[in-house]
Amino acid sequence: MCGIVGYSGPGNSVGPIIEGLSRLEYRGYDSAGICLKINNELQIIKKEGKLDNLKKLIEEKKPFSHTGIGHTRWATHGEVTTDNAHPHGNEVFAVVHNGIIENASTFKKQLIAEGFHFKSQTDTEVFLVLLTKFYKETQNTLQSISKTFSSLSGNSAFVIIEKSSDKLYCIKRSAPLVVGENKEKREAYVSSDPFALIGFAPRIYFPQDAVICESIVSDQDVNINFYELDLKPSKRFKFQSNAMSMDATTKGPYEHFMLKEIHEQGALINKLAAFYIKNEGRKILEGLKGFTTPEWHITACGTAWHAGIVIKNYFEQINRQRASVDIASEFRYKNPILNKGEISLFISQSGETADTLACQELCKEKGIPSYSIVNVEGSTLFRNSDKNFLIHAGVEIGVASTKAFTLQALTGYLMGRAMEGTLDQPELFSEIQLLSNRIDELCANADSLKEVAEKIYSKKGFIFTGRGKYFPIALEGALKLKEIAYVHAEGYAAGELKHGPIALIDENIVNIAIVGPELLEKTVSNVEEVKARRGKIVIVGPKNLEEIEHLADAYIALDFEGLPNLSPLYVNVALQFLAYHIAKLKGTDIDKPRNLAKSVTVE
Numbered sequence: 001m002c003g004i005v006g007y008s009g010p011g012n013s014v015g016p017i018i019e020g021l022s023r024l025e026y027r028g029y030d031s032a033g034i035c036l037k038i039n040n041e042l043q044i045i046k047k048e049g050k051l052d053n054l055k056k057l058i059e060e061k062k063p064f065s066h067t068g069i070g071h072t073r074w075a076t077h078g079e080v081t082t083d084n085a086h087p088h089g090n091e092v093f094a095v096v097h098n099g100i101i102e103n104a105s106t107f108k109k110q111l112i113a114e115g116f117h118f119k120s121q122t123d124t125e126v127f128l129v130l131l132t133k134f135y136k137e138t139q140n141t142l143q144s145i146s147k148t149f150s151s152l153s154g155n156s157a158f159v160i161i162e163k164s165s166d167k168l169y170c171i172k173r174s175a176p177l178v179v180g181e182n183k184e185k186r187e188a189y190v191s192s193d194p195f196a197l198i199g200f201a202p203r204i205y206f207p208q209d210a211v212i213c214e215s216i217v218s219d220q221d222v223n224i225n226f227y228e229l230d231l232k233p234s235k236r237f238k239f240q241s242n243a244m245s246m247d248a249t250t251k252g253p254y255e256h257f258m259l260k261e262i263h264e265q266g267a268l269i270n271k272l273a274a275f276y277i278k279n280e281g282r283k284i285l286e287g288l289k290g291f292t293t294p295e296w297h298i299t300a301c302g303t304a305w306h307a308g309i310v311i312k313n314y315f316e317q318i319n320r321q322r323a324s325v326d327i328a329s330e331f332r333y334k335n336p337i338l339n340k341g342e343i344s345l346f347i348s349q350s351g352e353t354a355d356t357l358a359c360q361e362l363c364k365e366k367g368i369p370s371y372s373i374v375n376v377e378g379s380t381l382f383r384n385s386d387k388n389f390l391i392h393a394g395v396e397i398g399v400a401s402t403k404a405f406t407l408q409a410l411t412g413y414l415m416g417r418a419m420e421g422t423l424d425q426p427e428l429f430s431e432i433q434l435l436s437n438r439i440d441e442l443c444a445n446a447d448s449l450k451e452v453a454e455k456i457y458s459k460k461g462f463i464f465t466g467r468g469k470y471f472p473i474a475l476e477g478a479l480k481l482k483e484i485a486y487v488h489a490e491g492y493a494a495g496e497l498k499h500g501p502i503a504l505i506d507e508n509i510v511n512i513a514i515v516g517p518e519l520l521e522k523t524v525s526n527v528e529e530v531k532a533r534r535g536k537i538v539i540v541g542p543k544n545l546e547e548i549e550h551l552a553d554a555y556i557a558l559d560f561e562g563l564p565n566l567s568p569l570y571v572n573v574a575l576q577f578l579a580y581h582i583a584k585l586k587g588t589d590i591d592k593p594r595n596l597a598k599s600v601t602v603e
């Protein structure tokens with residue numbers, strides 16, 4: 001989705017803005033632009049396509065400006081053209097915008113009737129023109145921002161600069177926005193993601209919805225003011241130190257962020273377990289001890305939805321509590337049955353997925369408390385939840401989610417054990433440590449998975465199958481492969497193949513069969529059904545099981561011993577590597593796959 005970075009200070013704003021936008025590229029976009037205040041003029045440079053196109057234009061002009069805003073746009077209203085790229089500016093203001101203005105067309109018609117002209121097809125320009133109209137009436141920027149924002153509806157974040165000062169203004173509604181400052185360097189920042197400000201702004205603020213932020217840099221200091229829409233000072237913001245380390249912004253020794261993030265999982269699993277079982281996270285989980293609810297309504301999208309199915313299995317098997325799992329874009333329109341005493345649980349890496357947020361609003365309207373399993377502290381989902389269970393995955397840059405899935409599912413497992421009151425059972429911590437070690441071993445021997453990928457990557461289609469607790473892993477494995485290798489893949493319950501999909505099987509189709517120690521014979525018979533129809537077979541199964549190894553064209557042997565609860569997360573890492581190596585052989589853009597965004601902040 002779109003990215004925003006703004007700077008005001010004694011330095012040249014171009015550097016921090018372009019570096020910040022580069023870090024947000026992973027979120028997906030299709031055009032980029034920057035507006036610089038130079039000699040009391042607002043100069044806009046923007047271009048469709050990748051950030052490199054913008055960098056080339058900037059390189060030619062070599063501009064210097066103390067104040068500027070930049071944007072990477074993921075088209076919602078209006079095609080991917082340079083005119084529609086942000087920033088949008090005129091003789092008074094320049095604006096960048098994330099989100100959607102739902103009543104833009106109504107206001108656009110009205111403004112055109114009043115004689116105003118538009119250069120683009122975007123809803124953002126309606127904000128600019130209306131803001132300018134109000135400014136010409138009031139000569140007061142804050143008042144004009146308040147009136148404009150109050151008139152327009154929809155989930156949006158706006159950042160504004162003006163020709164008449166070096167101030168940065170911003171305001172948002174259910175969209176990510178942070179304001180940063182570097183007191184020592186007398187610099188002010190704004191961004192749609194704190195990750196863009198790592199190393200620039202040691203102090204960041206999260207304004208709540210409908211709070212106008214005004215950053216003022218002077219020769220002596222930098223001040224950030226917060227106002228309600230009536231322009232009274234506001235205290236509706238949270239401060240946080242932006243202490244994330246710089247290594248989060250680099251791939252280190254890895255070829256891709258996705259590979260780095262797969263390798264990070266072992267250590268992050270141990271860190272999360274220590275946080276929730278032994279350290280400050282313990283008191284958060286303790287609050288769940290003995291907790292019961294007639295039903296958990298688990299809602300999410302994509303990979304997070306798969307994690308939701310894993311968590312449903314935990315809540316039902318460990319706690320014998322009913323849990324339903326819905327895809328957010330389905331849940332929000334199905335008039336769900338929600339009863340008093342039930343709990344909604346939203347799972348999201350970004351905490352900004354529009355469909356998931358809409359479901360949270362729906363549940364809150366019905367009086368259903370909302371819990372989140374989320375990665376981004378301060379995200380919209382985080383701020384609007386009654387209880388948050390952070391997964392502490394660190395920044396996940398690869399668009400294809402890997403470590404977030406593992407830690408979402410593990411967090412759900414720990415919640416289940418907390419409700420059961422068994423967080424202190426030694427076998428819990430030892431199984432988690434064993435999972436971490438097994439994943440590290442897998443990472444150390446991933447070349448064997450590369451060899452499997454070499455055997456199958458040219459095949460036409462892939463069917464991932466799994467039974468019981470491995471069924472969501474089959475779904476997740478298929479999604480990973482689709483997203484980064486652009487090949488058709490689907491996940492299926494192993495016992496379901498004969499009810500239709502088996503018609504697909506021939507020598508061009510690969511069945512990636514998860515064969516866990518549970519229900520082994522039944523799952524093996526599903527594999528034999530595929531083999532009988534000349535399908536290619538990759539089995540992900542237990543070590544030293546010669547009696548089934550002969551069935552497979554390739555056998556990925558895993559040590560399931562000692563992982564009675566967490567084996568699905570272990571199997572999933574093997575599938576992450578398989579997808580990664582197939583994508584590498586296909587030569588696709590693994591960290592920024594085509595058509596995808598890291599966080600889908602629009603419907």
Ligand code: AGP
Pocket residue numbers: 301302303304347348349350351352353356399400401402483597598599600
């Ligand atoms: C996962 O690999 C995908 N990038 C996508 O399905 C993602 O899981 C989904 O969009 C939900 O995102 P969220 O976890 O940030 O809500």
